[in-house]
Amino acid sequence: MLRKEVMDGIEQHIQNLTDFDHIRLLEAEEGYIKLEIEFTEKMLNHYGAVHGGVLYTFCDMASGMTAYSLGVTNVTLSGSINYCRPGRPGKHILICNTVHRKNHHCAKRFHLHSGGAASLYRPDDHVCDGSGGVGL
Numbered sequence: 474m475l476r477k478e479v480m481d482g483i484e485q486h487i488q489n490l491t492d493f494d495h496i497r498l499l500e501a502e503e504g505y506i507k508l509e510i511e512f513t514e515k516m517l518n519h520y521g522a523v524h525g526g527v528l529y530t531f532c533d534m535a536s537g538m539t540a541y542s543l544g545v546t547n548v549t550l551s552g553s554i555n556y557c558r559p560g561r562p563g564k565h566i567l568i569c570n571t572v573h574r575k576n577h578h579c580a581k582r583f584h585l586h587s588g589g590a591a592s593l594y595r596p597d598d599h600v601c602d603g604s605g606g607v608g609l
Contacts, residue, residue: 496531583604584602
């Protein structure tokens with residue numbers, strides 16, 4: 474049996490993450506998507522950063538949109554994400570590119586950085602990056 478304070482800490486990780494509709498399509502080309510996402514207070518973990526699951530969900534959505542820009546329906550087959558620094562509330566840019574397509578598979582690369590659509594990308598704004606594979 475776990476100690477009460479350990480159980481309390483575990484239960485604090487159960488969250489109702491919402492507000493997934495703060496997303497705007499900025500650019501779309503064949504094999505390329507650029508989105509502006511606004512992270513809200515409702516997306517934070519109990520440490521005050523955007524929950525990693527929220528970050529991954531948006532990256533997965535962008536990956537699917539990028540595959541769909543090739544004119545095909547798709548499902549996620551695999552994904553990997555590297556968290557570089559905590560995401561904070563506010564506007565962020567998410568870019569996803571197709572890096573390889575063959576037969577019924579498509580590979581994607583994505584990166585997310587802080588700042589809205591008008592901001593310039595700077596390495597210290599980098600929140601996360603990763604890759605994914607989708608089945609076409």
